[in-house]
Amino acid sequence: MSQIIGNINILIEAPVFNLSLLLDGLMIGAVFALSAYGLALVWGVMNVKNLAQGDFVIMGGYTAWVLAQNGIHPLFGVPVAFVLLWGIGWVIYVTVIRRVIDQDLFTSLLATFGLAIMFQQILNLFFGSDTQTADAGFPSIFLFDGQVSVPQVKLIAFVLAALLATAVILFMKRSRMGQAIRATAQDPRAARVLGINTDKVYAFTFSLNAAICGAAGALVAMIWVIQPFYGITYSIRAFVVVTAAGFGNLPGVIAAGLGMGVIEQFGGFILGATFQQALVVGLLLLVLIIRQIQQARVRQVVQ
């Protein structure tokens, strides 16, 4: 308890430190926003709640890490992870997701939970349970006479995440496939009647989601740490963000993702690293309770 008060005092006495945490939070939040956007996509289009979301992120992270281990700059991990996870996402769609898509929601949740367990154990067998970082070797930028240090790699990651998000949004707005995806999201039957191959749309959407997560994961490996069992935390983060924002609300998802990053940075600093996971889960419960109160006001429930 005294430690917590001490930490809060640090924040009050050294205001620039807040800035440092804020920047950190925003840059990490960009990654959360990416994976949450992917979740919102599959949720909205296919009505699949993917609990393996975080494991896609971690797999992308290990892609970058493996490249770095072999002397290739981890930045290349971003496109490589994108392509690799696209393939993995497609395989998972064909073998599992296609068969649970029209069943009740718990089925998809449980099936993807099974997948999540599988992935984290496979990663554990291959890479061990140590935390890893893919060192990109960029220096840090110092602001305010060195009081605030911003690692260049985080800035780069932030810019890349923003670019990727913009590309995906443009793709959804402009391209033929993007239109087909949006049409399917609104009414799959009508889309089918109009000649859209919804199976193909679903496969594409799920693969795209995996690929976005993979790219985000490669960024995570550079700016933070990865570990085989961290996946579930990312899944929960994605759920928190999507539940808070609503899956049809893209700017909301991005804002909530960034906000999540900031809250976690401040919370982690004040409470200490042991409470990192508990903090994420606590946020989940908080968001769920707030949503319930909102819904109760209109005599409804969260469903």
Place this chain on the structure above:
Amino acid sequence: MNETSKRSPLVWVLYGAILVAGALAPMAFPAYTNQMAVLWLMIVFALTWDILGGQMGYNSLGNIFFFGAGMYVSAVIQIGLYHNVSEYTDAAGSGVYTFTETQYFTGIFLGMIGAAIFATISAFILGMVLFGLRGPYFAIGTLGVAIAAGELTGAWDWVGGGSGISMPTFPGHPDTGKYFFYTLMFALAVSVFVFLKWLYSTRFGHAINAIRDDEEKAEGMGIHTNRYKRLAWSFSAFFLGISGAIFGNMTGFIEPLEVAFPTITFGIFMVVMVLLGGKGTLWGPILGAIIFHAIKEVTWTYMLGWQWVALGFLIVVIVVYFQQGIMGWIMDKKPEWFGLTIAQLEAQGAAGDGPVSSDPAEGRVGT
């Protein structure tokens, strides 16, 4: 209703045989006493999960919370009755602390009661918070509770934090201890079964089935849905709390992530066993638990570290390809084995004779 009375004698013989076999099993196979105790635990897991998951349509991924909470509450009571909990956990079970025989058994007894009470109350309170959530939100919310409980317990030094607590050792021969815990687990499993068999035959059973089939309709008909939901979860938690208390003493060492709140092992086993056996039936979860546990015990050691991957794979396969479970599959193949379905067939035969209204005369009166 007639069916049960008709086959009563046979059923009672079957129940008697199971009781006798269950009581004698550890004497016949003393080397497997612990595995068999865990089997009864698995049956408790499956049956209690099915109250919500199968009968009420609320899929919880966090029922393991009550198991772990019961375990810790019991540990704290057992130790706290005679020693200072904080000093005990600091010493990490270095053997300075002893319990007399009376202290040990009083501790376990009170510990189990405390575990049951705590778990029941926490289910009631959590129910107030979480039952406003439907479908996937409920599943994720409960999963969140279980994960949070594990993390917070791990950070709580008073109960030993991440390094756990060594439980008081059984006063007497270890084999006697094994038999003692086996008997407790067995008795618990039997109690759960008897309780649920009764519960599902009352209005309560009907009401939670109505909630499963169409909750909005149930609300529209004025059923006290919230009351039923909270009570159902409390029942589930009551037994899970006791099972946690027993299991903690049985293993002798408890710790937050792997023993008390293991979301991805016991926590998910509950769901898988029920799905494997067949949701929403009384025997399905039991069957699922037996088959799952047997497969696990036989194959686990030969998997060379791949067993967890295999577990994930098994979950996916069951969920994707075998949703109806064994009981559901049998009902499909052999409908005549189930009394209700025979009545259905008869009724269908009778219904085939005429149009919807059976009394056309009554229809004419109105005009």
Place this chain on the structure above:
Amino acid sequence: MNAPDARTQEAPAVRAEPPTAAGRQADSEPIITVRGVTKTFGGVVANHNISLDVARGQITGLIGPNGSGKTTLFNSIVGYHPIDAGSITFEGREISRMRVQQIARLGLLRTFQQTRIYGKMNCVDNMLISIPHRKATVLDMFARHSREQLERAERLLHFVGLYEKRFLRAGDLSFGQQKLLEFAMALMNEPTVLLLDEPTAGINPTLINGLIDRLKRANTELGITLLIIEHNMRVIMNMADTIYCLAHGELLASGTPEEIQNDQRVIDAYLGAH
């Protein structure tokens, strides 16, 4: 949980008045009053400033072209969504802020346009689970169904003509039969007022007369006040004592079936809608 309990305990006292005696007392105080109710969805005004009365013991009809806001008004009365303005009372008690279950336990019940039954249970179980819960104590939750309840369930299934199919899974019944079952379930619940959303839609035309008869008997013999949304003009004119007509979310006209039939505005509204 305390608040609804307190309310439900008062409910039996209200029902102690002999329901049959109340029949046809049109001049007594209305059992449901709707005053100035407005409901919008986004920018769409579904109901605007609607006021109407449902007289105790009568059959009241609610008609109007498609999209005129009938079902929205129903949902407002039974508590499916909040209303933006106005007041709704049931037996003198304001209910516009209550939840669905609380209103149902007061004795105000509705059936659905898209029929809702418990598909995995058989018809008898569907009936038994519909026994009134307003009097249920905690101990009742763990009681078995009594013989009288079972007999009542079978009698009501017989009343709607589903007795032979009582052991069928409700989900296997045809749409029309499910509708009848839902009606029987509603009667099982001993409501004071029953709100029926298009009871004859999807029912075989040859059976409609039988259904009208049963609805009337529910009204006269069981003393249940009915508020019915209906598209079939022949049906509603045949049954209702009073009819309200909605159009474009507003109350257009009200009166006896004869008055409504001859009201030029109503005729225009229906012709205009086609």
